[in-house]
Amino acid sequence: MNLIPLPEFWAVIPAAGVGARMRADRPKQYLRLGERTVLEHTLGCFLGHPTLKGLVVCLAEDDPWWPGLACAGDPRIARVAGGCERADSVLNGLLHLLELGADEHDWVLVHDAARPNLSREDLDLLLGELAEDPVGGLLAVPARDTLKRVGKDGRVRETVDRSVIWQAYTPQMFRLGALHRSLADARVSRVAITDEASALEWAGQAPRLVEGRADNLKITRPEDLEWLRQRWGLGSGD
Template identity: 75%
Template structure:
């Protein structure tokens, strides 16, 4: 892709979850980080990119926090109705993108609402590496720690070879039509879909892994937010 422009893309952020493991008084995407909510920082990762065609956030129908954010009034950002599971929220967001003019072969980047530390360099790397890919792929990081398989008694059964193991991050980048069909078919079959790549895998495709930065952290527990606050206060 050297010397070529990056592809245009749409962004979909499923944000209907409650984040119970954070033990907070609101969904984790609305917790404060450096003067803004986590969700606002997450959207900022994309809103300054010239290739962005539009951005959809899938939200719970009774979400009282979203209307209070300034980005809710940004014309580049549209709301979709989220669902009980991530896949439901993504499907709702894809339908909204179609209403906004997205086409079957347009790229859609699905990104976690609570992953606000995406580096612009990683975003550009994903776009450039997958621009002409027939399937698409995702940012990921090779496993670095020793892996143990546990038994029912909580004791180690064996040490697992970590060399082929990767940690799946986001954004995950696929074309709208194939992603939508894979999600619909997988859910109809009762398949366990934990991310967009797993839907494509279920459909028989092999998404490409693009190595990104390990600090593209998903905030899941209180210590994750504490770590990110400290890092940002130190200038990242």
Template identity: 70%
Template sequence: MSGKFWLVVPAAGVGSRMAADRPKQYLQVAGRCIVEHTLDCFLDHPDLLGAVVCLAVDDPYWPQLAMASDPRVRRAPGGRERGDSVLAGLDLLQAVGAGAEDWVLVHDAARPNLAREDLDRLLAVLADDPVGGLLAVPVRDTLKRAGADGRVAETVDRNLIWQAYTPQMFRLAALSQALRGALAAGAQITDEASALEWRGQAPRLVEGRADNLKITRPEDLAWLKQAWAERNRQR
């Protein structure tokens, strides 16, 4: 099967936990915005058919980026929830000719440390999968389930628990139908895989690197800057 794929990047959030003067995807690292680094891994890939970035309607930062004029990257209006943004991106892809059975990867705008080998592994493992799946990492720490009183209710078997990352990879029509149905039903959808789960399907977990970090808090940004600085010194 073809390894060609489309990309949707939901980027309409404000990232309030960063306590910054702009959405976290526009914070600078190594001379460029986080979202530019995020998109680089995909724009450099020969199998990319096109990308959609889902942005707040009044976003003043995106038009200032050189990437905004890249013909491979289109802009869609972001929604109130992540699922709304992704649906807008999927609708735009359909409008420009993407097929119902085409693979679509959804990736967090503030997850700029995706390794190319992880992207290639995801594409290879899921190429013929009937459902699709996502990059994920088995948890390493002991996990506790809390009771209502704030005390430990039980220790969870960590061998059964994975931390969900992105990209997440599904067929366009299947993802669109799952998201639309779940949102209409008021289901709690925190990522694309959970929408497929709501429809009774079981996405495949593809193990990736643990440093595929989502920048959420100031300490995450500090870690990324240090990690990239050390990597550059080693070159």
């Protein structure tokens, strides 16, 4: 059992996306999941944690839904403008933390706005496992199904060894200074960054994978939201 005290941390939530594949009248983070929105559930896991130092949510500048949320007035939450891409939003959030006086050695956890089923157990596991790690890392899940590499014609080219393939989840946990430098340098070099770990990888680091729960899914399509409603015992459309 890990007896190392859980470290203090900042959280950054990029939430400027529109989620077009949900085919909804608003961004997916503002869809209802019971009595609260998806985003409120996502933030709740962090706001309820005793070692949270503060949280930055990165939103579209013309976002009309955020002010109506009960948590919008929470003094622990800072709102900053999101960017065109996820990496731009995260970089804006990190810059805000540095402006607040956060230390570059502080831990920062970046989490998807549309991933509301993060368990406290997984959050504590990540914090505990990486507390003294020199690089940081992320929650991930080993691939379960047989994987195929396909050609442009849609036909199988080979079967991929799934034992070395993991699905990257969030939160992803890195030192503030290292993550900021990696993202900023990647932007200058016009390198495509898909998640925070890929920025550290591009900078020559090897993030650690921490196996988490597979139900920490990211809501991408309508059936994902319906699956969570059923899992949580909610009615359709709640």
